[in-house]
Amino acid sequence: MTSGRGGLRRSAPVRRVLGQVHTAGRVKDCGETVEFSWPGVYFEGRFRGTGVGVVLDCAAADYDVQVDGATVATLVTPGDTTYWITGLRDGEHAVRVVKRNDTPGETSAFGGFVAAPGGAVLGRPAPRDRQIEFIGDSITVGYGNMPHTGACDPEQVKRNTNSDVSHGALTARRLGADYQLNGFSGFGMVRNVSGICPDLTYRTYYDRALLDVDGDVWQNPGTWRPHIVVVNLGSNDFSDLTPGESWTPDGLALAYRTAYDGFLRTLRTRYGPGTSLVAVGFDRNAAHVRQVVDARNDAGDSGVHYWSLDLSGLDLLGCDGHTSARDDRLIADRLAPFLSGLPTGW
The missing domain is CATH 2.60.120.260 (Galactose-binding domain-like)
Known part of the structure; x- marks a missing residue:
């Protein structure tokens, strides 16, 4: 060859x-x-x-x-x-x-x-019967997850990132599903890592196909109707506050929960009652995500589920302390069975 x-x-x-x-x-x-x-x-x-x-x-x-x-x-x-x-x-x-x-x-x-x-x-391959959408930040992207030594500069991060072996891509393939990885490194639900770009959040970009085009809106061809949407946003929201930021811990937590609840409502409206929404609790955001899920369940939406991203056994040897490709395999090992047990009709 x-x-x-x-x-x-x-x-x-x-x-x-x-x-x-x-x-x-x-x-x-x-x-x-x-x-x-x-x-x-x-x-x-x-x-x-x-x-x-x-x-x-x-x-x-x-x-x-x-x-x-x-x-x-x-x-x-x-x-x-x-x-x-x-x-x-x-x-x-x-x-x-x-x-x-x-x-x-x-x-x-x-x-x-x-x-x-x-x-x-030849004619194009048939689409898969299952669809999963992953929404998140650098963890969803697979940021710097390939083997490397030492610290990563921006170019090394690019070369050492492989979204195709991120935990989302691996999970989808194990379940025989088509997937979207709508991940944006560094951005959060209401606040971004280290307080960067305070006027922008992940939600600014979620509706776009072309991220660098202001006002762009992805036109769903009508074939994207995910059975499951996995949301993992919050690591950047609760990263350490930097001098000059106006957030207080309580104010940030309230804003995060309010925005998260609204985002889940938007996803429910967009995809309908047949789509299972999975909210991922991770590190500092876990209790807040759990609270949002409980509130949605109490409001009558039983299709919202909580899943905890378990850090046990992870080496976090990706760039800047992120998950490695090995970690992504372990996460997929844990996430795939959870998703397969949801009431999706698969």
């Missing part, structure tokens, strides 16, 4: 990318390309022949290319290119490309798959 880069085929016949690939991610359909921003967005296709080209235009993020379930290439900020995988056994193959990291300040573009000479791109 060989691989390499080639120029983007501008003279190729016009084709709609979403007509040849399956994705569950939040993308903006531009016809010949799709644009996206969130981490972990993946595109799956099928082809016949001895090679396939992956058409990308992205100078910010990293990608894994997988053929028949095995990773055959990792593309680091590939730019405007068609990346070729060649020398495959002649026959039918599955191909998947996945965005490894979070780059909220940039928009990425995917132009589909191109078959090597003599081959053909």
